[in-house]
Amino acid sequence: MDQLKRYLGIVWMLLGPAALFTLSDIAVNEIGKDPSLDRMIQWGVFVVVFVPIGIGLVIFGWYAYTGAYAPDGTDPSTE
Amino acid sequence: MEAPKDIRRVIWASSLGTLIEWYDFYIFGSLATVIATQFFPKTNPTAALLSVLATFAAGFIVRPFGALVFGRIGDLVGRKYTFLLTLLIMGGSTFAIGLVPGYDSIGAAAPIIVLLLRLLQGLALGGEYGGAATYVAEHAPPGRRGFHTSWIQTTATLGLFVSLGVILITRHVLDPDPAASIAKFNAWGWRIPFLVSIVLVGVSVYIRLRMNESPLFAKLKKEGGTSTNPLKESFTKKRNLRMVLLALFGATMGQGVVWYTGQFYAQSFLENTCKLDFDQSRTILIWAILFATPFFVVFGALSDRVGRKWIMLAGMLLAVVSYRPLFKEMQRSTVQAVQLNAATDIPSPSPVRVDHPSVKVDAPTYWKLVGIVFILILYVTMVYGPIAAFLVELFPTRIRYTSMSLPYHIGNGVFGGLTPFIATLLTTMRQGDVLVGLWYPIGIAALCFIIGAVYINEPTGKNA
Numbered sequence: 001m002d003q004l005k006r007y008l009g010i011v012w013m014l015l016g017p018a019a020l021f022t023l024s025d026i027a028v029n030e031i032g033k034d035p036s037l038d039r040m041i042q043w044g045v046f047v048v049v050f051v052p053i054g055i056g057l058v059i060f061g062w063y064a065y066t067g068a069y070a071p072d073g074t075d076p077s078t079e
Numbered sequence: 080m081e082a083p084k085d086i087r088r089v090i091w092a093s094s095l096g097t098l099i100e101w102y103d104f105y106i107f108g109s110l111a112t113v114i115a116t117q118f119f120p121k122t123n124p125t126a127a128l129l130s131v132l133a134t135f136a137a138g139f140i141v142r143p144f145g146a147l148v149f150g151r152i153g154d155l156v157g158r159k160y161t162f163l164l165t166l167l168i169m170g171g172s173t174f175a176i177g178l179v180p181g182y183d184s185i186g187a188a189a190p191i192i193v194l195l196l197r198l199l200q201g202l203a204l205g206g207e208y209g210g211a212a213t214y215v216a217e218h219a220p221p222g223r224r225g226f227h228t229s230w231i232q233t234t235a236t237l238g239l240f241v242s243l244g245v246i247l248i249t250r251h252v253l254d255p256d257p258a259a260s261i262a263k264f265n266a267w268g269w270r271i272p273f274l275v276s277i278v279l280v281g282v283s284v285y286i287r288l289r290m291n292e293s294p295l296f297a298k299l300k301k302e303g304g305t306s307t308n309p310l311k312e313s314f315t316k317k318r319n320l321r322m323v324l325l326a327l328f329g330a331t332m333g334q335g336v337v338w339y340t341g342q343f344y345a346q347s348f349l350e351n352t353c354k355l356d357f358d359q360s361r362t363i364l365i366w367a368i369l370f371a372t373p374f375f376v377v378f379g380a381l382s383d384r385v386g387r388k389w390i391m392l393a394g395m396l397l398a399v400v401s402y403r404p405l406f407k408e409m410q411r412s413t414v415q416a417v418q419l420n421a422a423t424d425i426p427s428p429s430p431v432r433v434d435h436p437s438v439k440v441d442a443p444t445y446w447k448l449v450g451i452v453f454i455l456i457l458y459v460t461m462v463y464g465p466i467a468a469f470l471v472e473l474f475p476t477r478i479r480y481t482s483m484s485l486p487y488h489i490g491n492g493v494f495g496g497l498t499p500f501i502a503t504l505l506t507t508m509r510q511g512d513v514l515v516g517l518w519y520p521i522g523i524a525a526l527c528f529i530i531g532a533v534y535i536n537e538p539t540g541k542n543a
Contacts, residue, residue, distance in 0.1 A: 001163065004533060005533055008533060010528075012328075029282065038434075042500075042504070046497075049140055049493055049497075051329075056324055056328075057328065060328055063317070069321065069534045071323065
């Protein structure tokens, strides 16, 4: 289980940027189809809001990869 | 620990205020269509509705900021005064929305004022929940936290219930003639649910003023153990930040989408996709909420015995596997009922269009829809009932308010609050599949289930 937690950490680290890239790509396409102010605001809000969340997912993945979620609750890394 | 009578008073005072905050917050969403016509240009109804939904989302997006602002105050000054402040801000903003003149009277100032008031509402809500949950949990004995905090968990749903009830009643009592009553409601009666809020808030403030500070926080403060910088301690120290991220990605993110799919997207789906009558779609939700609400307490109490993790994750998994069949069934039942009614009442060879502006279904279909929405809300009770106790137990008292509020409001406000909006947007992007909007909550809940199942270690209750 400990190994699984670490390997999945890599997945989360990749998933963060992948999700942001996909979201940005869809946003550009959608705004291109209908460049109205409403559409730009909607997609702009989505991208701005989800950027810190994507970064958070990368940090979460890094913590997982470095064993910060070990079952005994100890954190082997330095603070 | 508190005597049973005292803890009941604590739960009552906290829950009432939180319920009123949710009521204030949801009447705006429930009246989105009416508000759109009042405050946004009417040239394009879709644009007007999207604008108001964006305003709705803005209300949710500022919630995490409210969590930071008021969480910090709550960890520095205390829980009691912080959630009193949030209640006053929420009540004042809601009352003020009821007084803003329409777009026809003051032009662009109207939507701007409404947007600002809506942002204040979101800010206040961001500070309220964490305070109430923390306050109750810090009065409760460790082995009963799930049960005691589950009463706070009922308030979000009951707030929605009360808002729907007040709206329905107001809509039908303004004139003896139902059509005239609805016309009056759309013209000015919609303001009444907003104005009523000030009375409710007044009562709640009076009750909360008589409460004492949380015993754990009071003790910590007396000993000089409170945090001097809760934000820094919560989000820059790895030992705590890792738990904030786990709370978000392993619990609140999935809980948020399940909550909003069950209680908001379901209503939107019935009304916009199934084209169900306004009153029927709302009363279906009201019945389902009424039947399902006790299960918040059932699952909260159960989590004291069997742990929080698997109850929450089971709710997410059930949502992932059954959302599409359940929503499909809702749509199929509505279509069938309409065709049956048409065959009985109107013997016409022409096919019945389901996109009739206001479809009413017969009693068996109505109760079937109540049953389906009940199942959706039952999932909500599974994911939401134990989560306050789960979050409270993840973090130490000195930074608890700040640390638990942020993941809760990102999970609910951003992931959850945007569910109806993103789902509707997906539907417009890929027309032809009415269920396409469900992929958003299904995907988020599935991801959250995997993270929660793999990374959450129970028992978590070691930070009392």
